[in-house]
Amino acid sequence: MTRAGTKCIEAIFRFETADGRGSGLLRFLPGDAETPRAWTLLTALEELHGLEEQLGRRRPKGWSYSRDFAGPNWLDRRNAAVAYEDRDPEVLVVGGGQAGLSIAARLAQLQVDTLIVDRAQRVGDNWRKRYHALTLHNQVHVNHLPYMPFPPSWPVYIPKDKLANWFESYAESMELNYWTGTDFEGGVYDDQAQRWSVVMRRPDGTKRELRPRHVVLATGVSGIPSIPDIAALRNFPGTIVHSSQYEDGEPWKGRSAIVIGTGNSGHDIAQDLYSSGAKVTLVQRSPTLIINCDPSAQLVYALYSEGPPLEDCDLITASIPLKVSRQAHKLATEHAKNLDKELLDKLERKGFRLCFGEDGTGWQFMYLTRGGGYYFNVGCSDLIAEGKIGLAQLGELDQLVKDADLVVLATGWKGQEHLVRKLFGEALAERVGPIWGFGDAQELRNMFTRTAQPGLWFIAGSFAQCRIYSKYLALQIKACEAGLLPR
């Protein structure tokens, strides 16, 4: 087969160690028949002896429900489990989006007592509350959560409310302990006890202290809005909102709106405002990657529709080293550039400044290194090319604001290190260092792995990333709890 443009032979193998079972993936370059050359090797532990997930034939028998008529039934037990009245969770997961749900589901299968807290009022609100037209920008078969695939009847691009309702079903069906309407206010780590002391503000305003062994931050990239100080807006008398506060274009019908920022949010909000009958100008701050959502942006997921089972696709994805991955994404970016040539030319003629990522590695690496800077075109670029949505550069803002009623700052989010500082203080944030992006390493910094702070873990990213790496993160936490790894 071909990976990153290179012909190779690929083999998946299973192995066993003293501690558990794993899967591996080995690639050879063909060379001549007698001397194939090894190219890449992944080994990944997948389960610990005696601590396997209770799935399928290992599923719980459920005797306790069916025999003990006098005792609490399933619902009684679930209600007691989620109340945490007489115990603390071993793991506290902060944030209940795809990252939080994935890691909590994995930990639950490993019998690790886990609680998710999220400030939203209802499971799924992190998607439900976003703008009216939002759908996922990649295809359904890439986005399954662990254990519970989306039904085969679902549309290719999942609408936000459908996804949000699935999150509710998922939390219920996977028996996740989930506190909605709960603010995580941070806390301190007790080195002596090897436990956190953290504070939660419940929906009724009361506070609850918990002492979990582990805290997993699953707040994603959308923790703290990044609001730049833009001189031209200082005396703007109209409405200014960050993209995270934008809900609906309807109130802006017939009025004039400026959207600053040309990433996905900026484009989508501009399109929403335009569709609602507003006069819209999109303001570009820096060169941006534009790629048609379908088929161009789906090229990097080709593996997932080629036929191998999801688990194998995930292993293949995890097995590609950074250098090979960059090469693969360069090729995909080049391919997409050709497919989208007509649109890109039109945009350039309108003055849109394009880019294609560092060394032409495209949107995926922009996501992995800076969390954005690109737009999956679902129509807004066409509207710009047709002149239906105005385009301006940041220097023109002074003039533009004079006629504007609304400014939307689609200016992204602050890095997770800001959130760590806010929740746990300067010293701890310093110790942990930068989060996300590669730095000099081959893996995302502080993601899915042990950090410099005992008991502190991070998970974030796309549905696929959360599904794939939650498995390894859960296994590390379980290994800590089982005494196989130091805390």
Added chain:
Amino acid sequence: MTRAGTKCIEAIFRFETADGRGSGLLRFLPGDAETPRAWTLLTALEELHGLEEQLGRRRPKGWSYSRDFAGPNWLDRRNAAVAYEDRDPEVLVVGGGQAGLSIAARLAQLQVDTLIVDRAQRVGDNWRKRYHALTLHNQVHVNHLPYMPFPPSWPVYIPKDKLANWFESYAESMELNYWTGTDFEGGVYDDQAQRWSVVMRRPDGTKRELRPRHVVLATGVSGIPSIPDIAALRNFPGTIVHSSQYEDGEPWKGRSAIVIGTGNSGHDIAQDLYSSGAKVTLVQRSPTLIINCDPSAQLVYALYSEGPPLEDCDLITASIPLKVSRQAHKLATEHAKNLDKELLDKLERKGFRLCFGEDGTGWQFMYLTRGGGYYFNVGCSDLIAEGKIGLAQLGELDQLVKDADLVVLATGWKGQEHLVRKLFGEALAERVGPIWGFGDAQELRNMFTRTAQPGLWFIAGSFAQCRIYSKYLALQIKACEAGLLPR
């Protein structure tokens, strides 16, 4: 392989006709090598050309959600679909348990506009509202609903509340139009228009007339309680309830209860009362089949845990003719009788009158012919054998009632023909005739197939039956709508 104790060669094949694609199953008896003898043959049409289910690679693209920012989004469309403000459904499904959900999901995939109505306040209440300790009495892998298998983490025996919540998730995830709190009050069929005119009472008390082409009765066997006139109870001053009204044993702690009827409900309620601290006597009306829930009652499902995919298991199940099926169940019943010998002997010593179904064909045929008459032992038989729950025969009731505070009538349900008469009148009920059971035919009467009343269909039974036969029922209705079959 061996089916019904007979060595045979089994082959699944696919075929195509002018109208669609199907699957078949052929069995040979080995004979000598040159002259194998054909034994059984099933052919089943599975999809119609051009009218295939939109699943997997055929799933809807979802463009309309992702491109049209101005238009209604997925949630807006769902809300409009379920409101039926400006249109009528093509198919009205009465009852939203496993039968109703299965047929509605199948029809939805075939693009047939379908509405479920159920009198319960919440999807799943038909299970949720039953007694505290209830779980399914057969195993999880036999009970999947169409398209959305239960997650692999679920217990072997699903507790009622977990199942009920899954029904809610299912209706949501499969986008079923479902009116809760709605009474179906019956109606008439208009031969001219080839439509029904039926009346629904909504939760707010208002009535809504609908004119669907088809009505599917999915009310199950629990439509109308069967309340026998028992002389000994005529002057009973205590509480008498039918098993359907029984919820919880707690109020009867320390008091004396009689349960009349030795089917599943009778035994389960007796066990629930005993566990709650009541003094309980179970009263037997007629000989009853007793079988341990695990493993004995699971023997007939062995196929489903042997490894073939669910779809193949369902095809194999559907392919077994009545005569062969009776033989298979005789063998399983004999096997179970041996496994359970110790328990059965103890029960007989207590005076329990046992039976093993017509010609020893066991509980499954009792279910198929009369809807009950057996108990899957999850502990109550042991309590009877140990004398912890009293046992009496009906003739002893006169004496017993003198000390009793509560009588529970676990006396089953009236046949669906009674419901048909109530909803649609005598003439229509006469035309349709008996429902369920085999009569002289090889298939269940009026089930999953055309009836003598155009536009009237029935579905009922276990999860497996509903899953398997909803497919063929939906296909028949679709074929009517497409003009391939007369109405």
